Amino acid sequence: MNILLLTDRMDAGGAETHVAQLARELARAGNEITLLSGGGSLIQELEAEGIRTLPAPLPTHNPLRLLRLYLRVRRLLRTGNFAIAHAHTRLTALLLRGCERYGTRAIVTVHAHFRVNALFKALCYWGHRTVAVSEDLRTYVCDAYHVPAERVTVIPNGIDCTRFAPPSKKEQAATARILFASRMDADCSQAAEWLCQMTPTLIHRFPYVSIEIAGGGSALPHVRKLAQTVNREVGWEVIRILGHVADMPSLLREQDIFVGVSRAAMEACACGCAVVLCGNEGYFGVLTPERLPEAARSNFCARGCKKGSAERLRSDLFSLLEKGGNSNPSACVAWIRANHNAEKMGAQTLALYLASRSHPIQKRLAICGYFGCGNAGDDAILEGLTHELSRLSPTLHPYALTGSPRRDAKRFGVSCVCRRSPLAILRTFATCDAVLFGGGSLLQNTTSNRSLLYYLTLVRLALLWKRPVFFAGAGIGPLLGKRAQQRATAILNRCNRISLRDPRSHRLLQALGVDFSLLHLGADPALLLPCPPNGRTEQLLCDNGLSPDASYLAVALRGGGETESDRKLIQTALRIVCERYGLIPLFLVFDPGQDRSFTRAACRAIGGRILRFREPGEAIAILSKCQLLVSMRLHALILSAVAKTPAVAIPSDPRDEKIPAFADQVGMQLLIPEQQSVPNLVEAIAHTLATRHTLVPVLCDSVAEMRKKAAKDLANTVEMIYNNNQ
Numbered sequence: 001m002n003i004l005l006l007t008d009r010m011d012a013g014g015a016e017t018h019v020a021q022l023a024r025e026l027a028r029a030g031n032e033i034t035l036l037s038g039g040g041s042l043i044q045e046l047e048a049e050g051i052r053t054l055p056a057p058l059p060t061h062n063p064l065r066l067l068r069l070y071l072r073v074r075r076l077l078r079t080g081n082f083a084i085a086h087a088h089t090r091l092t093a094l095l096l097r098g099c100e101r102y103g104t105r106a107i108v109t110v111h112a113h114f115r116v117n118a119l120f121k122a123l124c125y126w127g128h129r130t131v132a133v134s135e136d137l138r139t140y141v142c143d144a145y146h147v148p149a150e151r152v153t154v155i156p157n158g159i160d161c162t163r164f165a166p167p168s169k170k171e172q173a174a175t176a177r178i179l180f181a182s183r184m185d186a187d188c189s190q191a192a193e194w195l196c197q198m199t200p201t202l203i204h205r206f207p208y209v210s211i212e213i214a215g216g217g218s219a220l221p222h223v224r225k226l227a228q229t230v231n232r233e234v235g236w237e238v239i240r241i242l243g244h245v246a247d248m249p250s251l252l253r254e255q256d257i258f259v260g261v262s263r264a265a266m267e268a269c270a271c272g273c274a275v276v277l278c279g280n281e282g283y284f285g286v287l288t289p290e291r292l293p294e295a296a297r298s299n300f301c302a303r304g305c306k307k308g309s310a311e312r313l314r315s316d317l318f319s320l321l322e323k324g325g326n327s328n329p330s331a332c333v334a335w336i337r338a339n340h341n342a343e344k345m346g347a348q349t350l351a352l353y354l355a356s357r358s359h360p361i362q363k364r365l366a367i368c369g370y371f372g373c374g375n376a377g378d379d380a381i382l383e384g385l386t387h388e389l390s391r392l393s394p395t396l397h398p399y400a401l402t403g404s405p406r407r408d409a410k411r412f413g414v415s416c417v418c419r420r421s422p423l424a425i426l427r428t429f430a431t432c433d434a435v436l437f438g439g440g441s442l443l444q445n446t447t448s449n450r451s452l453l454y455y456l457t458l459v460r461l462a463l464l465w466k467r468p469v470f471f472a473g474a475g476i477g478p479l480l481g482k483r484a485q486q487r488a489t490a491i492l493n494r495c496n497r498i499s500l501r502d503p504r505s506h507r508l509l510q511a512l513g514v515d516f517s518l519l520h521l522g523a524d525p526a527l528l529l530p531c532p533p534n535g536r537t538e539q540l541l542c543d544n545g546l547s548p549d550a551s552y553l554a555v556a557l558r559g560g561g562e563t564e565s566d567r568k569l570i571q572t573a574l575r576i577v578c579e580r581y582g583l584i585p586l587f588l589v590f591d592p593g594q595d596r597s598f599t600r601a602a603c604r605a606i607g608g609r610i611l612r613f614r615e616p617g618e619a620i621a622i623l624s625k626c627q628l629l630v631s632m633r634l635h636a637l638i639l640s641a642v643a644k645t646p647a648v649a650i651p652s653d654p655r656d657e658k659i660p661a662f663a664d665q666v667g668m669q670l671l672i673p674e675q676q677s678v679p680n681l682v683e684a685i686a687h688t689l690a691t692r693h694t695l696v697p698v699l700c701d702s703v704a705e706m707r708k709k710a711a712k713d714l715a716n717t718v719e720m721i722y723n724n725n726q
Contacts, residue, residue, distance in 0.1 A: 001353060002032045004076070004085040004104075006092040008058055010040030012215065012244055013183040014263035015111040017042070018133070018157055019088050023051050025158070025346025034080065036073070036092075041244065059091035070095050077102045083357045090114060093125050100128075105356045110137045113281075113303070116144045128413065129356050131155050131349070134299035135539035142614060148411040149614035150383060153352055154533055157263050157299060158345025159270050161337045166272035166329065167253045175208045176321055179255040179273075181248070181264045184217035191259050191278040192219075194310040196226040196239060201314065203238055206321050214242040214251065257320055259313070265300045270336045272329035274320050276313065277301075283308025286316050289331035296339065297539050304542070355390060362395040363721055364432040366467075368458050369440050372402030372416070376590040377526065377635025379408075380616035381439035384528035385472065386412050388711060393718050399428050401458075411615075425461065434470065434721045435462040439501065439525045441475040443492075445484050446655055452484060459491050468496040468724070470717045473525045473710055476505040478655045479512075489513050497720060499713045502661035522713035523706035524662075526638045529616055536621040544611055546584070553583040553685075554626040554645070555608075556590055556636035558652050559598035566632070566652060566676065567602060573681035574630065575606045581689060583627060586611050588619055590633045628688050630681075634658050641666050641703045646695040648684045650676065666702040667695065 003026060007019050019035070020042045027033045033051050037043070038058035047053055054076075059069055073095045077085065086107040087093035096106040106127035114120070124145055130152045132138040138152045180192045192213050203209055213223060220243065227239040245251055248267060252258070258268035261279035269275050269287060277284035277295060282305030284295055298304055367385060370378045386398055397415065402408040405416035417424040429435065437455065445452040462469050479485045489512045492498060498514070499522035500506045506521050538548045546552075555574065557567075578585055585608030587599045603610050613619045619636075620643045623629060629640040629647035637659065640647045648669045651659040663670040669684045688695065 001083045001350075001357070002081055003034070003353065004080065004082045005033065005035045005088070006073070006085065006095065007035075007037045007088040008092065009038040010035075010042040010046075011183075012041055014157075015088060016040065017263055018109075018111065020046055021158060021160060021342050022346060022349060024049060024160075025342055026350060027051055029346060029350055031350070034076075034082070036076070041246075059089070059095070061091075066091070066094070077104050084353045086353075087127070090120075090124055093127060094123060096127065097125050100358065103358055105129075105353075105358055107131060107352065107356060109133065110141050112137070112301075113140055121145055126151070129153060129352060131352065133157050134297060134301075135533075135535045136298045136303055139539060139543055148407075149618065150411045151413065154535070155345060155348045155352070156296065156340050157266060158342035159263075159266050159336060159340050160342045161270055163249045164252065164267045164270040165249075166270075166333060175210045176206065176256045177254060178209060178211045178257045178259060178317070179214065179251065179268070180212070180259045181214040181245070181251075181268075182260050182262070182279075184213075184215040184220040184223060186219050188261075188280055189217070189219040189223060190280045191261075191308070191313065192223045193226060194278070194308070194313050195259060196223065196230050198310050198314045198317075199230045199238055200234060202317065203234060205318065209238070209321065211239045212242055212251075212255075213239065214245045214248075216244045257317065259317075261301045262299060266336060266340055269332050270340075272333055274329075275332075276316050276320070278308050278313050282306060283312055285312070286320065287332065289328055289335060292332065292335045292339075293535065293538065297535055297542065357394075359394040361397045363393075363434070364397050364399060365389070365721065366428050366432040366435045366462075367398050367400045367438050368419075368435065368455070369401070369438045369442065371400055371419070372404035372408045374403075374591060374593050376613070376616060376619065377633065377638075378440055379411075380526040380529060380619075380635055380639065381473070381524065382408070383412060383616055384525040384710075385436075385438045385714070386414050387530065388525070388528045388714050389718070392715055393722070396718060396721070399432060401425065401428070425458070429462055429465045429467060432467060433724070434468045435459075436717065437469070437471045437474060439473040439475070441477070441656075441658055443474070443476050443488050444478055445480055446478050446653065449484065452479075452488070456487060456491050459495070463494055468721065469494070470496055470720070471498045471500070472714055472717060473499055473501040473522050474505065475501050475524075475658045475661075477508050477657070479508075480655075485512055492518070497717060499717070502658065502665065504657050504661045520713060520716075521709065523710035524635075524638055525710055525714070526616065526635055527642060527703065527707050527710050528714075529620065529639075529642060531624075531642065532617045532621040536618065537625045540611070540613070540618060540621055541625065544609060546586075546609065548625070551581070551583050552626040553578060553585050554588060554623050554629040554631075554636075554640070555585050555599075555602070556588045556629065556631040556633040557595055557599050557602060558632035559591070559595040560652075566650070567598060569676060569678055569681065570630070570650070571602050571605045573678045573685070574602075576678070576682050577685045578606065578608075580686075581627075584608055586622065586626065588613065588622065588636060590619075590636055595633075627692065628685065630685065632659075634662060637662055637668065641668075641699055644696055644700055644703075646688050646692055646699060648681070648688055650681070665706065667698050 035053045082104045085104050088109045093108040108127040109131040126147050141147045142149045182188050224241045252271040255273050258273040259276045275287040282302035284302035284305050371382045399415045401419040402416045409416040442455045492514045498518045499520045501524045587610045620639050623640045623643035623645045632650050649663040654673045
């Protein structure tokens with residue numbers, strides 16, 4: 001693959017070293033790499049390794065200079081045949097607007113917090129996909145710049161653990177060496193100044209200590225002056241100013257304690273040093289094996305922590321020096337190697353490139369459903385479908401009918417048209433090669449006949465254009481009235497393939513007389529959603545002020561007049577259970593328009609917290625931390641199953657069999673309306689908690705089998721589309 005990397009400069013620094021290491025890993029994987037930058041000390045190393053580098057003037061806010069650079073990038077994209085252009089700063093990302101016309105997909109990486117204002121929000125370009133190097137930066141770019149959470153992928157920094165490794169044998173030195181290393185600019189040199197200030201006190205108690213400060217930048221003259229003053233005061237060179245260091249691995253292997261943040265702290269940890277995370281953005285303190293996941297959530301930058309001070313740093317250094325440094329270096333080294341090695345970072349980035357690159361369109365598929373209308377369950381279906389379709393056939397181009405086409409096009413990376421526009425629907429059906437109805441209870445008339453008539457009309461329009469029609473993971477019914485059943489049967493018999501998400505829908509259509517050869521048992525497409533990374537859960541809890549160590553009970557309620565009688569029953573039972581087992585209730589709202597007021601009332605009555613989630617993946621992350629789920633919503637149960645969290649299902653409508661059907665398939669506890677009472681619900685929750693350790697393996701096996709069914713079913717549908725079996 002031909003890849004273009006863009007960044008401002010390539011001097012020593014965390015982001016710059018990340019770009020250099022990424023270029024090495026991608027080149028080792030057999031890709032053609034071109035690096036466009038303003039030059040710097042790392043360029044010669046990359047050129048010596050055979051990586052092509054191109055010089056460019058540093059981007060500035062000068063419009064004329066930006067325009068010249070923009071035109072140069074355009075010429076490069078036009079002639080370079082790049083599949084991917086990957087920018088690592090906001091200004092270089094701005095130069096990639098419109099690169100799709102050259103067959104190039106833009107990827108943008110977020111390395112740090114940026115200044116936010118209305119102008120930057122309007123001008124910033126975040127590419128086809130956005131990469132964040134930590135979970136807190138993912139939250140930041142989604143909140144500050146309104147980047148859709150579905151389009152942001154977390155790929156942590158990678159360290160070359162063959163270069164940054166502990167010494168094979170470290171001799172006992174007469175002095176304890178403390179190192180600070182960072183880009184020495186005003187926004188990241190505070191810890192170096194504190195080290196200089198506390199040195200007289202430090203050596204008074206520990207006279208064998210020596211301090212070294214590495215890095216270059218605008219603040220270096222000021223820090224050098226502070227160091228010279230301290231050295232004159234104590235009478236010897238206790239602080240050495242090293243400036244830029246070319247061989248950081250050798251220097252780190254000689255150190256006992258490292259003070260700093262970000263990538264340099266990770267490299268020090270990989271070399272077996274004791275690490276104190278201390279930076280301008282916050283003070284984390286001593287890095288221990290137990291606190292490594294917490295530090296990784298902010299890319300080891302201590303963002304979100306309390307502000308540091310010279311006193312706090314001195315206290316931690318005193319404690320480490322008394323203990324003799326890192327008490328468990330091997331555990332820290334092993335954790336860095338497992339979670340932040342460069343090879344893993346390169347593989348994850350390359351996988352993102354492969355999933356993002358553009359392909360020639362061979363077939364067009366219209367996807368119909370209740371998407372983009374505010375229901376998180378239906379959006380989970382669309383995300384599961386598009387995720388699996390892109391894996392199965394990159395040359396198949398989906399067009400989704402949604403209620404929010406502009407928003408959903410950004411969220412899911414597919415073309416979207418308005419589901420309420422007859423003209424847009426007709427145009428889409430006329431240009432597509434097939435029509436797919438994805439998941440959900442689309443053919444039902446329990447509330448009114450309008451939904452049933454809408455989807456039957458869509459099927460008729462597709463058949464009118466002689467397009468093959470498929471159903472994937474559909475739920476059928478309830479169909480009330482003989483006329484509705486006859487209409488549905490007549491239309492479904494003209495379809496090409498009908499995949500159903502549960503056996504009850506399968507039996508219903510058989511009883512109605514639908515051709516048995518058309519019917520196949522699959523599963524809900526939402527089950528195809530990938531599980532989020534481990535750090536997502538802790539970050540979401542941290543954002544909401546919740547402790548990762550507490551025990552939580554997830555609750556998903558359903559609003560509406562017909563469920564009002566259930567509210568007090570559920571509230572009473574949840575209050576009893578939470579008090580008895582020390583659980584904190586977390587309320588998830590799957591359909592804000594219908595469920596918000598109902599959920600707020602329940603939350604006020606029993607306490608707990610309503611958690612906002614931007615995408616189905618975040619709901620999975622929250623559910624994975626909970627002991628169990630109590631749900632009146634089908635897709636809350638489905639996402640809970642993906643998260644391997646047991647649940648108690650409470651259907652609100654005795655005519656609706658979709659929740660009982662799913663609970664039966666995965667072995668979840670079910671309370672049908674006739675059984676719903678406070679004692680029964682308390683008993684069901686207590687039984688689920690008591691048998692959780694035996695329920696989880698059964699749940700995992702059931703979900704794995706259903707995932708296979710959903711994937712196989714969609715693969716068969718794609719094969720029929722390409723074979724044009726009508």
